[in-house]
Amino acid sequence: MFGLKRKPRKKRSRTRGTLFIISCLLIGSALLRIGDDAGRALAKVGESDRSDLVTDASPQACEPEPDVAAMLEAFKQREDRVALREQQVADRMRALQIADTEVTRKLGQLQEAEEALRATLALADTAAEDDLSRLTAVYQNMKPKDAAILFEEMDPQFAAGFLGRMDPAVAAGIMAGLSPQAAYTISVILAGRNANVPTE
Numbered sequence: 001m002f003g004l005k006r007k008p009r010k011k012r013s014r015t016r017g018t019l020f021i022i023s024c025l026l027i028g029s030a031l032l033r034i035g036d037d038a039g040r041a042l043a044k045v046g047e048s049d050r051s052d053l054v055t056d057a058s059p060q061a062c063e064p065e066p067d068v069a070a071m072l073e074a075f076k077q078r079e080d081r082v083a084l085r086e087q088q089v090a091d092r093m094r095a096l097q098i099a100d101t102e103v104t105r106k107l108g109q110l111q112e113a114e115e116a117l118r119a120t121l122a123l124a125d126t127a128a129e130d131d132l133s134r135l136t137a138v139y140q141n142m143k144p145k146d147a148a149i150l151f152e153e154m155d156p157q158f159a160a161g162f163l164g165r166m167d168p169a170v171a172a173g174i175m176a177g178l179s180p181q182a183a184y185t186i187s188v189i190l191a192g193r194n195a196n197v198p199t200e
Helices: 008-056 066-143 144-153 157-165 169-175 182-193
Strands: none
Touching: 008 169, 066 144, 066 157, 066 169, 144 169, 144 182, 157 169, 157 182
């Protein structure tokens, strides 16, 4: 019994291997056919979906509802108003910048004119003061009787101005030559010149 060889088993294993390979080939062929048909079916479904998408994308399908359309129109009008307002503000800002530049330039010119006027007034004041000083010196150097005749004819305010600038001794000599009425009027003016000056 132990010396017998089992040859028939080898034939069975070869048969089984061949059957297995044939069955795998058949299953693969079936899968390929099913896959090819499935691919065609999917392609057809895809085309119909695409046509649906194209028809859905028509302008009629994109039109919003009336409420939404009204709201969108209101937003657009508001955006237009805001854009117009922004443009107006920008124009006004440009105008203000131009006006500011012009005002600055005019202020500079006014300051220059003011400085020139101050210099002119200072010259005029100095010239007037020089003229008054010279005229006062002329009246002081005149004989008191001759000066009194001139001061009698002067406006009392004007005469008081000169007498107030003179040396007191010379002014006293001129006052002595005036008429009592003229001397009194000039004296009142001289006494009241500084009456309104604050004492504190």
